[in-house]
Amino acid sequence: MPKRTDIKKILIIGSGPIIISQACEFDYSGTQACKALKEEGFEVVLVNSNPATIMTDPEIADATYIEPITPETLEKIIKKEKPDALLPTLGGQTGLNVAIKAVEKGILAKHNVKMIGADYDAIKKAEDRQYFKRAMEKIGLDLPKSGLAHNMQEARNVLKKIGLPIIIRPSFTLGGTGGGIAETEEDFEKIANLGLKSSMTSEILVEESIVGWKEYELEVMRDRKDNVVIVCSIENFDPMGIHTGDSITVAPIQTLTDREYQIMRNAAIAIIREIGVETGGSNIQFAVNPKNGRMVVIEMNPRVSRSSALASKATGFPIAKFAAKLAVGYTLDEIRNDITKETPASFEPTIDYCVVKIPRFTFEKFPEAKDVLGISMKSVGETMAIGRTFKEALQKGLRGLEIGHTGLDNKQDYTSIANDKLMLRLKEPNASRIFYVKYALQSGMNVEEISRITGIDPWFVHNIREIVEFENEIVSIGAQKPEDLSRALLQKAKQFGFSDRQIADLTGSDELSVRRTRKEKGVVATFKLVDTCAAEFEAYTPYYYSTYETEDETRPSKKKKIMILGGGPNRIGQGIEFDYCCCHASFALKGLGYETIMVNSNPETVSTDYDTSDKLYFEPLTFEDVMNIVDREKPDGVIVQFGGQTPLNLARELEDAGVPIIGTTVHSIDVAEDRDKFAKLLKKLDIPHPPNGSATSEKEAKGIASRIGYPVLVRPSYVLGGRAMRIVYDDDSLEGFMEEARDVSSKRPVLIDKFLEDAFEVDVDAVSDGDMTVIGGIMEHIEEAGVHSGDSACVLPPHTLKKDVIDKIRKYTHALSKGLKVKGLINIQYAVKNHTVFVLEVNPRASRTVPFVSKAIGIPLAKIAAGVMAGKTLEELKFTKEIIPRHVSVKESVLPFSRFSGVDILLGPEMKSTGEVMGIDYSFDMAFYKSQISANQALPQSGTVFISVRNKDKKNIISVAKKLRDMGFKIIATEGTAKVLSSDNIEAETAGKISEGDEEILGLIKKNRLHLIINTPTGSESRSDMKSLRSLAVMHSIPCITTIQGARAAVNGIATIKKGDFEVKPIQEYIKSITNEKPDTANRGEKHA
């Protein structure tokens, strides 16, 4: 069936900011889809509020709206663009939800826009539990048994039908409170009773417990002619009960016979047909009882998903790209398989390796939250590894996770773990359970017992046992050095996925010696292709993974080539922004005629799309794995600047091994990171910085603190995202910090800076070619100093900075670039206090704000920087002047607090945000207002506001409160705040203190009678007093502002919107207006003297 001709223009919804459960996989799929549709000659309109995406690059869609993703905005865009169709299945849950709302509000019908891919009914049928249940029953598929009960008698009747263990879920409660699993009748009585009480409608769902069953996923695709294929099958290492996003998962399925697999396949096909997903991909989850094979359907996602991104990377079958083509009318047999070129897409990929995905958690950022896993997703990123055995892929994945493990290693001595702790860590699913499985095996527990306790299939546990047994074999030989191991043993170690460092630990040696020895013995990595077809057909796409086999399939070319090291799994502090930069580097260098080689281990990203670079190596970002590729490819240059801290941490070792690192030298990176060397440089350049020092002991730390005076900012060196960074006010807290910090980075000292209270911060991104530096953007933070720059909102161009300050910032930026001999990007953080500009930090690498700045000024900074690193001058690249746009761009961060119940939402020096949004308009107030909607903090235009501020802010709150009152808001305030307000004739109702037992204000939040909260915390005591209030506000999605600057911006935003609704405008138009502006010579880049 050829492509549809009734459609010319298609609107695509992106997924917005990176949040837990919705990350860069949707940039990957969205970018693929946009490119595929444009390729087919369609006009593509895109809405996505996330500037750090490749899909929002101006050349990807025809009109790109970096605007809030809401039905209202959608209607504005539709009015302006008049698209024929809406493709809602590529923007994650956000895309589906907004599309559903747009249909329900009649927007699509009114403007005559068709939904393609999946229509309203299909989405409803898949998403609504009751509809879904009915649909499954209709096609004769099994679901977990369940029944509703409104009193204990009804509940007992349901129990009788289903049996123990059983899950009780109260209806209409918030945050799933009041439910639980009952293992005994006694438990059941208790939990069911409680559940009935906590439900607002006195209703509970009593459901068969399938916790501990085997969990499976199938990725299914369907075309308009009803051809259906299964792209990938996935088996979860972790059983039912743990969110699949938090589970280690394995492709393909390992422990089902063909007969069982085909039953599942048939079910998946029946489901996609019954739900009615007309074209595109769906993800369908099943559970199987390991005792008897009973299979039940869990759920279906009628859209591309995290799993489909994984499936695409795991098989080489680009689901999103094909989904887009199917949506416009093609059938699977009309689409060619990119990899084999000759065969069609209407087949089922078969793979000849094992893929393991491991989630990456960030519990260390939220010490109040337990690292226990359940049905709500908590991980922030993932890594994928490919190997010829499960053992190899698992160990590669664990070292690729970058959490300090060199594989399934022996970081903890199993003999030192108390038995009850071991049992608990096995029983209760948690972020490091896989290591406890190993410790349990080491301490003599058998496979069956571990499998029974954990619910992990014996096949997986047994494979871990083989790793343990192999370690024992090496130890039993009594090898004192790697040379003592035979070639066969070394080869086997590598085939089991052991890293050189693991082998070094087992033989009392070091990584380099192991590497040398095994190379001497001929044990070297071989690279194989990911080709969708297990080598049945010739593959043309150079997408490789390493393994230890007899044949290597790489074909190194004679071209000039540059290798780009990616950022590995997403984590807080290092995410999509860096992947964006890596992709841009690849695009730019390809444009300059280089062959580009991407190395990365993150399956969610655009960088690991085999289309992005000339060659893709899907490998962990460790010294060993990178060197294996370098040995094979012998690149002319390696870029470590763009992937965040991950490649930077490898820079020194790589350079020492003779790898040609291009761009700013490793030495300069060292100077910027080393406090003493950096201080010397600043002194030489006469640039002020907060007094500081570095300490390796508690005594030293106290000495420094007393010299520079409290408060001080303390942190370990060489970390990203302000990991473990804290503001410390006295000796006691300093002691506590030193205690913890040693654990974070033992080799490196702790850095201590004077904390500049009441200063505000400025971020600068610039690019330098060694002779000239041009500023990309100067960003003024909205929150005061002390909030991590990654969590702070900022505005470009600065809106309150005076000219003298900006001039100073420019001057320092040029001086620092020159002083550090920067070749490429540089990011500098400044603090401004009373017209003095202090340098806080210099990072001679890509920063988190590069994509934001690039979008704001319409210049792809990372591309320019990559060009510079390859030897071009800024003049040649035609970027010689700082651009100061007339429009205002606001970046706002998005925080994951709702996932970690009970965690305080206050911002501090440790970064906590997972993503960001951009608001663009012609005034700061409107741009800020837009950014708040996008960040899911939509500001109310009327209602009740609760204000409670610390003493310091009391004076400043008056003007804020006055404006709110004038706009008709009702004000409730705590006693102290109310007093101050009343002295200025602002009426405020007084609320009692929560700590004194008055919970009225909490009641208002629960009843959704509060619409805005302004709460600036003082020292520690108010932090705890208001903590419950803030947490509750987050759970109820009430915007909660914790800084006075934020409050001011919010109130001005509300005032502006009340004067008139905002307009939408594509980024391409903003950029066009920049290019039309006359060059301002004042902002010219400066040639270094």
Place this chain on the structure above:
Amino acid sequence: MKPAILALEDGKVFKGYSFGATGEASGEVIFNTGMTGYEEVITDPSYEGQIVTMTYPLIGNYGITLEDAESRKPFLEGFVVKERSRIVSNWRAKTSLEDYLKKNNIIGIEGVDTRALTRHIRLEGAMKAVLSTEDLDEKSLTKKAKASLGLVGRDLVKDVTVNQSYTWKVGLGPHKVVVLDCGVKRNILRCLANRGCDVKVVPASTGFEEIMEMKPDGVMLSNGPGDPSAVPYVVKTVKELIGKVPIFGICLGHQMLGLALGGKTYKLKFGHHGINQPVKDLKTGKIAITVQNHGFCVDIDSLSKEDVEITHINLNDNTLEGLRHRKLPVFSVQFHPEAAAGPHDANYLFGEFMELMNAKKNRH
């Protein structure tokens, strides 16, 4: 671990470790790309004369269920894998792959770079090979491989067919089907029985008269091993059956029907052995993901287009996958609509066979 060697006739050698039975075996080495279904592969009589390499590296994970076996015993000559599972994990498993091969005297080799072997076969073609755990001399093995028999021109059907007729199932339905067993997979019989057929299995050498005496409503030409041109006696029977009774041919059965209709067969470079082959039904335009296992193929151009209609095409390489006589109740497919292992997409063809038998009956 005991070493084992797989030596190819072109001198290429793959080393690994022995599992299953020990000894020496020769056969044509081919690869199968299915990620599930090794039990069905091992017990598929069509692999008689072949050493099978599984491209999926982890084999044996779910053990052997015995109830999924496709025939009375394994027929392949040798089994090549990357890693054999030491543990069996499935609630239906009765024994392990290792024990099953040992018991049935099949030699296995593990630790092989099966992807390298597969690529070699893809580039150089399926070829004769020797798998040994006894003779570890590479040169000697290569010589043996060269001297081994190979598939072309060899009647392997006689080695796998039943000695005596038997009734698989007395059906409750209207049709009596006689299955000419050239190495039939049990799932063909199950699929017929599931549709209510009375299924009778007869040796491949059973002649036309003998079959007609059984008064069948339809004849099923089964799958089987090797070169179709090496079994002229079956082709002769088929020729005689055409027009007398509805016929459905699968795989080798399809090839023999092709020969009986005057077509020619040829050997593919490395064949189709897997469960993900896209086949288009030219009548409906729909695509089925099919199960395939054949090294020979009916030449699409050798058939008289006047008599024969092309019904199915392989979308990977455009080879012939199905044909139907324009006037007579005769059709066949190259792939396996009975699946096992593999997707059930093409199961509808058994329905078409039923219709063909219905139509014939109604006319009488």
